Amino acid sequence: xxxxxxxxxxxxxxxxxxxxxxxxxxxxxxxxxxxxxxxxxxxxxxxxxxxxxxxxxxxxxxxxxxxxxxxxxxxxxxxxxxxxxxxxxxxxxxxxxxxxxxxxxxxxxxxxxxxxxxxxxxxxxxxxxxxxxxxxxxxxxxxxxxxxxxxxxxxxxxxxxxxxxxxxxxxxxxxxxxxxxxxxxxxxxxxxxxxxxxxxxxxxxxxxxxxxxxxxxxxxxxxxxxxxxxxxxxxxxxx
Numbered sequence: 001x002x003x004x005x006x007x008x009x010x011x012x013x014x015x016x017x018x019x020x021x022x023x024x025x026x027x028x029x030x031x032x033x034x035x036x037x038x039x040x041x042x043x044x045x046x047x048x049x050x051x052x053x054x055x056x057x058x059x060x061x062x063x064x065x066x067x068x069x070x071x072x073x074x075x076x077x078x079x080x081x082x083x084x085x086x087x088x089x090x091x092x093x094x095x096x097x098x099x100x101x102x103x104x105x106x107x108x109x110x111x112x113x114x115x116x117x118x119x120x121x122x123x124x125x126x127x128x129x130x131x132x133x134x135x136x137x138x139x140x141x142x143x144x145x146x147x148x149x150x151x152x153x154x155x156x157x158x159x160x161x162x163x164x165x166x167x168x169x170x171x172x173x174x175x176x177x178x179x180x181x182x183x184x185x186x187x188x189x190x191x192x193x194x195x196x197x198x199x200x201x202x203x204x205x206x207x208x209x210x211x212x213x214x215x216x217x218x219x220x221x222x223x224x225x226x227x228x229x230x231x232x233x234x235x236x237x238x239x
Contacts, residue, residue, distance in 0.1 A: 004031040004174055005123065006051060010041045010066065011058040011085060016108075020056065023112045028174075038064045045078075051135060052080060054123055056115075059086040059097065067100040074101035079131035081122035083115075127168065134171055136229060137219045139210065143168050148210065162187055163206050166199075170220070170229045177224040203227060 007030045009020050017034045024030040033052075035041040038061050044050060055073075059066040070082050083104045084097040094105045103122045106115055126132050127143065134141040139148040139157070146164045148157040159167070165187045170178060178186075180196045188194045207214040221230050 004028055005053040006030070007032050007054050007056065007119075008035060008041065008044060008052040009033070009056045010035045010038070010061070010069075011056070012036050012060075012062050013058070019112070020115075023116070037062055038066075038069050041069070045073075054081040054083070054119060054126075056083050056085055056119070057102075059084055059088070059093070067097050067102070070097070070102050071100040079126070079129075081119070081126050083119060083122060085110075127172075136167065136171060137210075141167060141171070157209050159206075159209075160202075162202050163209075166202060166206065167229075170227060173228065175228060177226045177228040179224070179226040183226060 004025075007024060009017055009024075009032055011017050011020075011034075014036070017036070021032045021034060024032045033044055035044055041055075041057075045052070057066045057070060061069075066084060070084065073082065081103045082101065083106060084102045085106055085108060086093060086097070087108050097105050103125075104118050106118060130144045132143055134143075136148070138152060139150050141148055143164050146159045146161065148159060149155070150157070166183065169183060169186050180199055184194065184196055184199045188198070203220065204214075207217050207220055211217050211219055219230055221228060
C-alpha cells in the first residue's frame with residue numbers, strides 16, 4: 001500500500017506528460033510514473049514489486065498502437081482501469097479501443113478536470129469489482145472475496161463485511177488518519193444506535209487477525225483521534 005495511488009502515463013508527448021504529472025500529483029492523491037513508448041511501459045510494468053492502480057494510455061505511440069498494447073495487457077491478466085487518450089473522437093476508433101479492453105476513451109484536447117473525474121470514477125468501479133486486488137503490508141487484499149492472503153506463509157484470513165469496509169476506506173485514505181466518526185459514518189452510515197465503541201471493537205478484532213502483536217499494532221495504527229494503515233511496515237512473522 002502507498003499513501004497516493006500509483007498511475008502510469010504512457011504518451012510520447014513530453015509536454016502533455018509533464019502537465020498530467022503535475023496535475024495528478026497536485027493534491028497528493030496520485031503518484032505518477034511516465035513512459036514515452038510501449039517498450040518503456042513494458043519495462044515499468046515488469047519491474048519487481050511494480051503496481052499501478054490505473055493506466056492513461058495514448059493510442060498513437062512511436063513503437064505501436066496503444067489499443068494493441070491494451071489488449072496485450074488484458075491477455076496477460078492485468079485488470080486495472082485503462083483510459084485511452086486519443087487525438088480522434090471517431091466512433092469506430094472509440095469502439096476499437098473499448099473492444100481492446102479499455103475502460104474509457106478521452107479525446108484530445110481534454111480538460112484535466114474531466115480526465116480526473118473519469119479516472120476517479122473508473123477506479124471506484126474497479127475497487128468494487130471482482131478483479132480488485134490491493135497490497136496491504138504483507139497481505140494481498142481481495143475486497144470482493146472478503147479475504148486477506150499472506151503468500152509468504154500461505155495463509156488466508158477471512159474478513160467480515162464490516163472489516164472489509166474498514167480496510168477499503170483506510171486503504172483509500174492512504175497515509176492520512178481517518179477520524180473515528182468519519183470511519184463510523186462511512187462503514188455503518190448515520191446510525192444513531194452505533195457508537196465509536198462499536199468501531200473500536202471491530203478494530204480490536206481486526207488487529208487480532210492481522211497484527212503479529214495486536215497490543216503493539218504496526219500495520220493498523222491509531223493516530224490523530226482515528227486510524228490509518230502504515231505503508232512503510234511489512235508485518236514481521238509472529239514468534
